[in-house]
Amino acid sequence: MNNGRVEVLDGVNGGRLFNSVEAFLFDCDGVIWKGDKLIDGVSETLHFLRSQGKTLVFVTNNSSKSRRQYAAKFLSLGISVSEDEIFSSSFAAAMYLKSIELSTDKKVYVVGGEGIVEELHLAGFTSLGGPEDAKRMIEIKDNPYVEHDKDVAAVVVGFDPYINFYKLQYATLCIRENPGCLFIATNRDAVGNMTDLQEWPGAGCMVAAVCGSTQKEPIVVGKPSTFMMDFLLKKFNIDTSKMCMVGDRLDTDILFGQSAGCKTLLVLSGVTTLSTLKDPANNILPDFYTDKVSDMLQLLAP
Amino acid sequence: MNNGRVEVLDGVNGGRLFNSVEAFLFDCDGVIWKGDKLIDGVSETLHFLRSQGKTLVFVTNNSSKSRRQYAAKFLSLGISVSEDEIFSSSFAAAMYLKSIELSTDKKVYVVGGEGIVEELHLAGFTSLGGPEDAKRMIEIKDNPYVEHDKDVAAVVVGFDPYINFYKLQYATLCIRENPGCLFIATNRDAVGNMTDLQEWPGAGCMVAAVCGSTQKEPIVVGKPSTFMMDFLLKKFNIDTSKMCMVGDRLDTDILFGQSAGCKTLLVLSGVTTLSTLKDPANNILPDFYTDKVSDMLQLLAP
Numbered sequence: 001m002n003n004g005r006v007e008v009l010d011g012v013n014g015g016r017l018f019n020s021v022e023a024f025l026f027d028c029d030g031v032i033w034k035g036d037k038l039i040d041g042v043s044e045t046l047h048f049l050r051s052q053g054k055t056l057v058f059v060t061n062n063s064s065k066s067r068r069q070y071a072a073k074f075l076s077l078g079i080s081v082s083e084d085e086i087f088s089s090s091f092a093a094a095m096y097l098k099s100i101e102l103s104t105d106k107k108v109y110v111v112g113g114e115g116i117v118e119e120l121h122l123a124g125f126t127s128l129g130g131p132e133d134a135k136r137m138i139e140i141k142d143n144p145y146v147e148h149d150k151d152v153a154a155v156v157v158g159f160d161p162y163i164n165f166y167k168l169q170y171a172t173l174c175i176r177e178n179p180g181c182l183f184i185a186t187n188r189d190a191v192g193n194m195t196d197l198q199e200w201p202g203a204g205c206m207v208a209a210v211c212g213s214t215q216k217e218p219i220v221v222g223k224p225s226t227f228m229m230d231f232l233l234k235k236f237n238i239d240t241s242k243m244c245m246v247g248d249r250l251d252t253d254i255l256f257g258q259s260a261g262c263k264t265l266l267v268l269s270g271v272t273t274l275s276t277l278k279d280p281a282n283n284i285l286p287d288f289y290t291d292k293v294s295d296m297l298q299l300l301a302p
Numbered sequence: 303m304n305n306g307r308v309e310v311l312d313g314v315n316g317g318r319l320f321n322s323v324e325a326f327l328f329d330c331d332g333v334i335w336k337g338d339k340l341i342d343g344v345s346e347t348l349h350f351l352r353s354q355g356k357t358l359v360f361v362t363n364n365s366s367k368s369r370r371q372y373a374a375k376f377l378s379l380g381i382s383v384s385e386d387e388i389f390s391s392s393f394a395a396a397m398y399l400k401s402i403e404l405s406t407d408k409k410v411y412v413v414g415g416e417g418i419v420e421e422l423h424l425a426g427f428t429s430l431g432g433p434e435d436a437k438r439m440i441e442i443k444d445n446p447y448v449e450h451d452k453d454v455a456a457v458v459v460g461f462d463p464y465i466n467f468y469k470l471q472y473a474t475l476c477i478r479e480n481p482g483c484l485f486i487a488t489n490r491d492a493v494g495n496m497t498d499l500q501e502w503p504g505a506g507c508m509v510a511a512v513c514g515s516t517q518k519e520p521i522v523v524g525k526p527s528t529f530m531m532d533f534l535l536k537k538f539n540i541d542t543s544k545m546c547m548v549g550d551r552l553d554t555d556i557l558f559g560q561s562a563g564c565k566t567l568l569v570l571s572g573v574t575t576l577s578t579l580k581d582p583a584n585n586i587l588p589d590f591y592t593d594k595v596s597d598m599l600q601l602l603a604p
Binding site: 035036064137138139140143144145146160161162163164165168169172173176188190191194195196197198200201202204205206207208209210211212213214215 | 337338366439440441442445446447448462463464465466467470471474475478490492493496497498499500502503504506507508509510511512513514515516517
């Protein structure tokens with residue numbers, strides 16, 4: 001239960017926040033864009049922050065793209081962002097496997113999109129599944145048998161709009177039958193703004209499906225896990241107390257920011273409504289909240 | 303943790319069990335058949351039990367068929383069973399909605415197969431989804447929008463080898479956006495013998511996916527919920543202490559039998575191995591266990 005004490009961003013607290021922060025960490029879906037549509041005023045706000053010497057970092061749980069693909073998406077929306085400024089859960093999955101020194105002789109089965117596959121390859125891993133298995137249909141009446149690769153040592157599950165029974169069976173066989181096979185979730189977001197017209201089931205849906213068939217819990221590498229923070233700190237060398245996490249989600253963005261010791265700003269342009277924030281049952285409170293990212297520009301620009 | 307005290311079925315305890323029991327309740331997958339293949343000796347065993355005046359009941363969590371379709375499957379395998387002797391989770395889902403007097407003006411969205419749809423129609427309900435939505439592909443890049451029926455008052459989720467993103471979105475929209483919309487699970491079996499060559503993700507996989515996107519828990523009508531027992535008792539008027547539940551699964555069959563006050567017999571012809579049964583972490587212990595149903599015939603027939 002929260003006591004409802006969370007400050008709406010205004011010129012005074014906004015000014016203090018701005019002055020105390022060296023890096024702004026932005027979530028993307030519901031904060032920067034919805035689907036393929038930029039949220040109003042984002043471009044000008046990012047430009048302003050850069051002009052004031054602030055470091056910008058983009059930390060997204062959406063695993064459907066690689067960092068390279070994210071940089072291309074930013075550019076297509078008129079915003080120049082380098083790959084090094086992007087920390088996606090697809091990248092985090094590959095970095096996690098690297099951090100535990102998974103042998104590159106082993107294989108990784110992917111329930112998810114091209115983004116995970118590309119990051120795995122860039123990190124030196126061999127992947128199976130992913131987009132390749134999108135159109136595999138199983139006809140139970142034909143008494144099928146799925147042969148799975150015994151060299152799969154990790155299954156990575158992320159957002160997958162091409163989820164199907166074949167992939168679920170393949171992932172389940174690897175996790176249940178390959179000794180020590182890891183079950184990695186890019187993230188567990190229940191729903192997300194995959195398009196700009198409505199919310200869609202997020203990776204939390206696909207991850208839960210694999211939990212349901214394997215009765216195992218995954219290792220989560222995206223927000224709210226602070227796994228990505230280690231890479232971010234190495235890269236930018238800024239104390240987390242001088243960072244502000246800006247996101248639209250309490251249970252991932254705000255929790256991630258708080259767990260890492262960052263300041264936190266919730267924007268109401270994505271999945272969280274004001275009534276969810278103020279609900280007595282909600283116990284994740286950001287330092288500040290505002291409608292959208294561009295409110296910062298309005299409040300802070302001279 | 304169990305103390306490992308569970309008796310293997312033998313001539314002595316088997317004889318006592320046989321004499322004290324008026325009705326044998328059988329699970330189907332992994333007990334009577336695997337996929338479309340009858341397990342050895344089942345036909346003769348059922349014949350023997352009937353000849354001895356025992357009541358036979360078939361209680362299955364598999365929602366893919368209706369009771370009519372199950373009776374046809376039994377017949378195709380050379381066993382004559384009446385619809386009235388079959389209690390499937392597809393039937394249970396329809397009976398649950400009837401028991402709470404859901405208005406037949408409302409609609410029911412189905413993530414699952416023909417069996418659920420048929421039972422809903424027999425009970426007077428209008429269904430949407432099910433096999434009809436099996437081939438709907440969603441292309442996120444086309445910025446799609448799923449319009450859902452505001453009259454859907456219940457979503458029933460069962461085993462669905464045609465699970466896809468469209469169905470997950472439809473079910474999620476109904477549960478999240480239609481006020482009071484019920485979330486019914488036929489069952490939560492993690493895996494099952496849908497074919498005779500290997501195990502496949504069960505309804506627990508599809509149900510978990512919808513839990514993941516809605517962050518809600520379902521009402522479960524199949525085993526181990528004892529919802530079906532009420533119908534069974536009305537039909538057969540036999541005290542549960544004079545019933546024996548025979549199944550291959552600890553967390554559904556054996557738990558169901560124990561919760562209802564039945565005797566319980568685990569067969570090792572399905573998903574449970576002897577080492578799972580004897581694992582100190584397992585705390586669901588049947589009264590007896592044996593390899594397969596036909597052991598009863600061998601031990602008990604004169």
